[in-house]
Amino acid sequence: xxxxxxxxxxxxxxxxxxxxxxxxxxxxxxxxxxxxxxxxxxxxxxxxxxxxxxxxxxxxxxxxxxxxxxxxxxxxxxxxxxxxxxxxxxxxxxxxxxxxxxxxxxxxxxxxxxxxxxxxxxxxxxxxxxxxxxxxxxxxxxxxxxxxxxxxxxxxxxxxxxxxxxxxxxxxxxxxxxxxxxxxxxxxxxxxxxxxxxxxxxxxxxxxxxxxxxxxxxxxxxxxxxxxxxxxxxxxxxxxxxxxxxxxxxxxxxxxxxxxxxxxxxxxxxxxxxxxxxxxxxxxxxxxxxxxxxxxxxxxxxxxxxxxxxxxxxxxxxxxxxxxxxxxxxxxxxxxxxxxxxxxxxxxxxxxxxxxxxxxxxxxxxxxxxxxxxxxxxxxxxxxxxx
Ligand SMILES: [Zn+2]
Numbered sequence: 001x002x003x004x005x006x007x008x009x010x011x012x013x014x015x016x017x018x019x020x021x022x023x024x025x026x027x028x029x030x031x032x033x034x035x036x037x038x039x040x041x042x043x044x045x046x047x048x049x050x051x052x053x054x055x056x057x058x059x060x061x062x063x064x065x066x067x068x069x070x071x072x073x074x075x076x077x078x079x080x081x082x083x084x085x086x087x088x089x090x091x092x093x094x095x096x097x098x099x100x101x102x103x104x105x106x107x108x109x110x111x112x113x114x115x116x117x118x119x120x121x122x123x124x125x126x127x128x129x130x131x132x133x134x135x136x137x138x139x140x141x142x143x144x145x146x147x148x149x150x151x152x153x154x155x156x157x158x159x160x161x162x163x164x165x166x167x168x169x170x171x172x173x174x175x176x177x178x179x180x181x182x183x184x185x186x187x188x189x190x191x192x193x194x195x196x197x198x199x200x201x202x203x204x205x206x207x208x209x210x211x212x213x214x215x216x217x218x219x220x221x222x223x224x225x226x227x228x229x230x231x232x233x234x235x236x237x238x239x240x241x242x243x244x245x246x247x248x249x250x251x252x253x254x255x256x257x258x259x260x261x262x263x264x265x266x267x268x269x270x271x272x273x274x275x276x277x278x279x280x281x282x283x284x285x286x287x288x289x290x291x292x293x294x295x296x297x298x299x300x301x302x303x304x305x306x307x308x309x310x311x312x313x314x315x316x317x318x319x320x321x322x323x324x325x326x327x328x329x330x331x332x333x334x335x336x337x338x339x340x341x342x343x344x345x346x347x348x349x350x351x352x353x354x355x356x357x358x359x360x361x362x363x364x365x366x367x368x369x370x371x372x373x374x375x376x377x378x379x380x381x382x383x384x385x386x387x
Contacts, residue, residue: 040371041304041348042257045248045293046098046121048144049286050091051268051279053312053339059276060283062324069291073307075350078340079359081311084113087338091268092155094310094359095147101363101378109143109161110151117151117381121366122170124376125259131251132170132258135244137230137237137282138265139177140165144310148261149173151381159186166191166198171258172215172247174239176226178204195222210239215250232266232278233285240264241289248296257302262289271313271336276329279316297347304369306353308343308362311336 315332
């Protein structure tokens with residue numbers, strides 16, 4: 001009996017020692033210490049390689065002559081990717097941790113664990129007068145982009161999420177999923193027409209080649225790159241790098257600065273398919289984009305770039321017997337895994353992203369780097385998330 005009491009006491013102590021509130025306080029102190037004396041970035045570019053763990057990066061590196069643009073980063077850290085209700089996060093809870101700074105349940109889009117909508121980084125940037133953009137290789141209503149510009153209790157409510165996207169007021173929106181905007185099953189709304197009335201120039205893959213689009217300066221712009229999911233790189237999709245750079249050029253024209261979210265969405269889909277070539281080609285496309293963005297960061301000098309993944313997909317491993325010409329890859333699962341996720345940062349404030357921390361700390365570190373006021377963090381919005 002006594003032994004049980006002692007064990008219980010030790011367990012209580014351990015639980016107490018690790019309670020989340022304390023972790024947050026410790027991480028807050030580290031952020032404050034590290035920001036002392038550092039230059040504040042004017043712009044932030046946040047890039048997500050969905051499903052991109054260390055093995056995905058390594059496999060792409062080996063297949064590319066053992067070189068990647070990732071090697072240009074000096075500030076590297078890791079985040080703990082677990083969600084509120086699962087050790088293995090999904091992309092919705094993963095991106096929501098970045099966008100609202102709270103651990104939520106798998107499938108949550110910009111809402112906390114109680115399905116309450118919380119103001120996202122993109123929404124806060126818009127309120128403060130920053131220019132904003134989202135460029136992805138999934139649909140624009142998919143989990144990662146949606147978590148920055150929409151609020152919904154479930155990631156699969158694509159048509160509801162499209163209404164939020166059409167109303168989000170971001171300056172530039174590039175991704176697939178046109179059908180959720182202009183040929184909806186749940187109602188007769190034509191959100192493309194609505195966006196045009198609201199001042200957007202809206203173009204689609206039906207009008208132009210997405211990689212050759214010209215983004216007009218001084219007006220809002222939406223480009224639908226596909227009716228549903230955009231193609232994989234291996235089937236001819238090439239717009240991520242040119243449209244990311246065109247978006248940066250279009251946003252980089254104000255005193256206030258810009259906040260841009262970019263996602264290489266399909267690294268994850270290659271992992272789910274346990275298809276190494278799919279993973280590697282998507283990773284190399286993402287890396288090519290990173291190279292161009294880093295060139296911009298180096299020349300610009302006032303932009304913070306943060307790159308991470310929401311989680312790893314596939315439990316991918318490089319097996320014995322592999323060589324640089326022929327990688328033997330195995331996958332432990334067709335789902336996500338629970339491993340630590342790398343974070344790469346460059347530009348003013350990059351030092352903040354060194355170390356090991358919660359995925360929600362990325363929200364805090366970006367806000368801290370920008371010098372955004374603490375009283376404006378994690379603001380509860382209306383009940384849109386609970387409808
Ligand atoms: Zn996934």
